[in-house]
Amino acid sequence: MEFTGERYVPTEQGEIRHEHMHRYAWCVPLVADKDVLDIACGEGYGSAMLARRARTVKGVDVAQSTVAHARVAYGDIPGLEFQCGDAAQIPLDDNSVDVVVSFETIEHHDRHREMLSEIRRVLRPDGVLVISSPNRIVYTELAGHHNEFHVKELDFAEFDAVLKEQFGDINYFGQRLAVGSSIFTLQDDAPERTLDALTDTGSEVVERAASLADPVYFIAIAGELSGARKCLRPSVLFSEAEDLYTHHREVARWAVGLEAEVHRLRDLHGQVVADHKKAVTWAKESGKALDDLRTAHAKTVADHEKVSAWAQRLDVELLASRKRIDELTKAREETVAWASSLNRELNELREAHGRTVADHQKLGAWAQGLNAKLEEMHEIHAKTVADHEKASAWAQRLDA
Known part of the structure; x- marks a missing residue:
């Protein structure tokens, strides 16, 4: 079961385990x-500890997944069972148990009166409640x-006030971790069950059990206490598997390493600050360069817009020129065709003139009689030649 901080699991070590x-x-x-x-049995480790001495133990928790875990982890212990239930609505019959154990439960909700009323209901008349609560003043x-x-x-x-609403006889204990020294046997015989109690008051060492101020947790024993007072006395717990002083020294060594790391980070921070100043200077220079680029860009955009407008005008003129060229090309083609037709007619006239000259030579004598007519023909011929020369010259210019 994963430790989230809401419920203790026995894989966690250190202060929380000892408590x-x-x-x-x-x-x-x-x-x-x-x-x-x-x-509020949680993971179930505490119910399992109690079940080794109790006749029966019922572990009740509000979380179904937690109950399922406890059943798997501790289900083989005789007399131990787990079920889902709310601390303010306990799923047990009236007067059904001799002892109710409630460790670190009451602070997890605000229905304190309902919870203690339910505990009183399920306890037998001579039953006992053992309940703990963090001391808000010290704990928080x-x-x-x-x-x-x-x-x-x-x-x-x-x-105290909420307990006294249901219980008349209450005995209080306080719990907190304490600094101490232990003297223990190194022999192989069975360890002692008793220890001599010595207390350092700060000014002297006296032969008595310590009574520490400012408990982190209150533990109350309420109900029929005649038998409970004999069983529950001040107690200390020492771990044979974990040494908090060793842990403290490891933390101290870790802190020394942290100090070196802090110095390194300070140097690194100084370098970062220097680099930052350089970067700021560079950024300012870059900012000026950027402003210059923006100005140049704006000018380029304006020039581009002017060139674009000029290009659009040129495009309009180009289209008009192409249209005019097309029109002139068409006119030229028509003129060339007309000139070609005039050239054909001229060739025909030349042939006719050649024939006329031949006929004139043959009919020379006869033509004398027709002198008047010939003169007329000469005039026509002269006019034709003049027209021909004009057309030829004009055709030559067109051809060029």
Whole structure:
């Protein structure tokens, strides 16, 4: 199951693991041979821890996918079952469980009265509620932290007030991580179940269990507490698999590396700033060049428009010239044809004149008698020759 921040999953390490695992392990003695409800059980790891000592455990969560995961992950544990349900409308019968465990649930909604009324309903008369809630003052306000999955967090007075509406006897504990040192045996014999408690007050070390101020979480035990007070006492949890101090040193080494990276980034930033100044200067120069180009472009566009208008006028004139040339070509062709026809007629006249001359020579003697007529013919002939010469000269000019 993927960790989103809304529900804890046991694959997560560090502070969040210590907080969640400690709460469930702490109340295991209270549920021995009891019928238990783990409301808002989430991934199911806590219900599984309780089921190893309880008679029965019902894990209830509002998300069907979470319930399905829990059934697969922990379904082989005897007496443990999971079902879907709402914390403000618990799907159990009245007076059906001895212990209700509700860790980190109440802040995820704002129906606090409905939830506690439902818990009171399903608890048997001598039943006990174990419930935790983040201390809004420390968890959120002092830390400057906002958990996006929390709907309504409570301070101590608000938590106490809503619990007292359903329960008359309440015992409170606080939970937070603490700085400490442990002394432990290195022998192979069985580890001790008890530890001597020493507390550093800041000015001296005294022989007593620590009572830390400003708890991050409140844990309330409500209901019939005569037996619960014997089972639930102040408790500490140490991890044999994880060392927060080692983690802190790793973080410190990482921070040193970050410092070197910061110096490198500062140098890089300085170079970027210098490059930026150069770029600004270049941009200003480029801007002036761009303005010059825009001016030249505008002039080019204006010149282009003038040339385009001139070209359009030339095109109109060219079309008119082509039309005039076509007309002149047609007229020339017609003149050439007319001249050709005149040339044919002239050739015919020449042939006729040749025949006339021959006839004149043959009829010389006879022609004398016809002198008057001949003179007339001479006049006609002279006129014809003159016309012919004019036509010939004109035809020659046309041909040229």
